[in-house]
Amino acid sequence: METLLDVQNLGISFGGLRAVNNFSINIGKEQLYGLIGPNGAGKTTIFNLLTGVYKPDSGKIILDGNDLTGKSTIEINKSGIARTFQNIRLFSQLTVLDNVKTGLHNNHHYSTLDSILRLPRYHKVEKEMNDIAMELLEVFGLKDDANVQAQNLPYGQQRKLEITRALATNPKLLLLDEPAAGMNPNETEELMDMIKFVRDHFHMTILLIEHDMKLVSGICEQLTVLNFGEVLAQGDTSDVLNNPQVIKAYLGE
Numbered sequence: 199m200e201t202l203l204d205v206q207n208l209g210i211s212f213g214g215l216r217a218v219n220n221f222s223i224n225i226g227k228e229q230l231y232g233l234i235g236p237n238g239a240g241k242t243t244i245f246n247l248l249t250g251v252y253k254p255d256s257g258k259i260i261l262d263g264n265d266l267t268g269k270s271t272i273e274i275n276k277s278g279i280a281r282t283f284q285n286i287r288l289f290s291q292l293t294v295l296d297n298v299k300t301g302l303h304n305n306h307h308y309s310t311l312d313s314i315l316r317l318p319r320y321h322k323v324e325k326e327m328n329d330i331a332m333e334l335l336e337v338f339g340l341k342d343d344a345n346v347q348a349q350n351l352p353y354g355q356q357r358k359l360e361i362t363r364a365l366a367t368n369p370k371l372l373l374l375d376e377p378a379a380g381m382n383p384n385e386t387e388e389l390m391d392m393i394k395f396v397r398d399h400f401h402m403t404i405l406l407i408e409h410d411m412k413l414v415s416g417i418c419e420q421l422t423v424l425n426f427g428e429v430l431a432q433g434d435t436s437d438v439l440n441n442p443q444v445i446k447a448y449l450g451e
């Protein structure tokens with residue numbers, strides 16, 4: 199399988215705490231990959247390193263052959279990594295449609311002058327963005343809510359919208375930080391279907407952090423288990439979940 203993300207020996211310290219140490223991972227194109235581990239193991243810190251929120255003090259991040267180590271969040275997003283957050287971060291006062299359009303600005307441009315003077319290019323680009331955003335909303339069953347304020351959507355739909363907006367940036371790699379957090383079992387089922395659909399339909403590569411083991415074992419093909427900032431186990435999901443060290447350290451059974 200062709201590699202999309204190649205991370206080698208990534209590390210970062212906060213004061214005296216080595217939050218992530220010697221972290222390596224290799225994710226193939228179109229893989230659905232899970233990152234699990236106990237609270238405080240360093241999972242979100244790894245997402246923050248991969249997206250440029252934190253700069254690693256050691257290691258390399260290569261995406262599709264491009265070295266992204268030390269790049270800014272904006273550069274990294276433009277290079278093809280998009281994410282969602284543990285606590286939903288939408289533009290709550292904007293409509294569902296406008297939230298998706300904020301994601302599309304990466305690939306659709308008009309100048310400030312075009313926009314102020316409402317020049318033809320402005321209308322053309324706006325129409326293109328509306329059409330694409332509506333198509334995406336239709337795919338994810340959110341089209342009828344296009345004009346609803348994001349904050350008025352039910353929780354599960356807000357999660358879906360966050361993923362839709364991340365997809366609108368046209369990423370190569372989608373990072374989902376605890377997508378099922380706070381969801382009821384029905385919402386989680388729907389979410390699992392959506393994640394599988396995104397991978398299959400958009401040929402997307404997905405790395406997700408999740409505590410919900412039903413979701414992890416249900417859709418992730420490969421897993422990395424993190425413990426105290428270091429990789430405890432890595433490989434096929436069923437092998438990893440049956441690894442005695444993992445059961446002892448993480449699952450506590």
Ligand SMILES: Nc1ncnc2c1ncn2[C@@H]1O[C@H](COP(=O)(O)OP(=O)(O)OP(=O)(O)O)[C@@H](O)[C@H]1O
Binds near residue numbers: 212235237240241
């Ligand atoms: N900016 C920071 N400054 C200081 N310490 C930090 C910072 N960010 C994370 N940490 C510490 O790094 C460690 C790893 O935190 P992180 O949030 O990555 O864990 P996690 O595996 O995502 O946990 P959870 O499952 O609870 O979300 C924790 O001890 C945390 O307190």
